Amino acid sequence: MTEGPAVLATMICRKCQQEKPEVDSYMQARDGYAPRRMTVCKVCHRARTARSTQERRRRARETRL
Numbered sequence: 001m002t003e004g005p006a007v008l009a010t011m012i013c014r015k016c017q018q019e020k021p022e023v024d025s026y027m028q029a030r031d032g033y034a035p036r037r038m039t040v041c042k043v044c045h046r047a048r049t050a051r052s053t054q055e056r057r058r059r060a061r062e063t064r065l
């Protein structure tokens, strides 16, 4: 048996459309379902959550006024 190069499972990020190794996406666990890979890469996911957190903070500040 010969050892070839490790075959990495890849995914195409739905956000940036780039092919990335599957390990570059987060697993999403839901009650009652098997954990699934997210369809966006970690970079895009972080960018999105960071933006929505900022948005939420800004809105919270505005409603307080």
Ligand SMILES: [Zn+2]
Pocket (backbone or CB within 6 Å): 013, 014, 015, 016, 017, 018, 040, 041, 042, 043, 044, 045
């Ligand atoms: Zn991406």
